[in-house]
Amino acid sequence: ELKVEQNPLFLSMQEGKNYTIYCNYSTTSDRLYWYRQDPGKSLESLFVLLSNGAVKQEGRLMASLDTKARLSTLHITAAVHDLSATYFCAVEYGNKLVFGAGTILRVKS
């Protein structure tokens, strides 16, 4: 069965700093997703990564996928307070998504 591991689970960052969230998964998959969730809210789709070497960027967030290493990264550049949220990676497995445990990101000013 597919296992998805995220680390770190909690990340406290200073504004303006850079950091990376890692997502490892145990079985080959066609697609990997990154979602953002604010407290008590729904999941907002950030990136869909479809192939090896895929890199996508939106604002201060950049996601990449290495299917051979079964690893995706979400890089945060020059963090701002508005990025505080929980970030999930999810791997497509059959007809379902298998989620990581989530990374709680707190950006301190």
Next chain:
Amino acid sequence: DSGVTQTPKHLITATGQRVTLRCSPRSGDLSVYWYQQSLDQGLQFLIQYYNGEERAKGNILERFSAQQFPDLHSELNLSSLELGDSALYFCASSVAFNEQFFGPGTRLTVL
């Protein structure tokens, strides 16, 4: 706003009761998925329907059941509720078996 709607937004009930959660997918989407989010289990896939037929089943308890109707809306029925069933229940939809868009969720509290 993803275009997926869920009702009710909040539900408070007692142990042993039965509730029904409703989901309307985005216009044109044929697949509906149900997920449960709880503090101890995280986000877990429950079940998927495609055009009225069950297509995939995850960690769904026997006390839970779902269906998708001809107009493509879906209902998740939870019965003999226990304290541990308290969670956020999300519905997601997709055109077929691709990118899923999540609804706002129903927060279920079992007292």
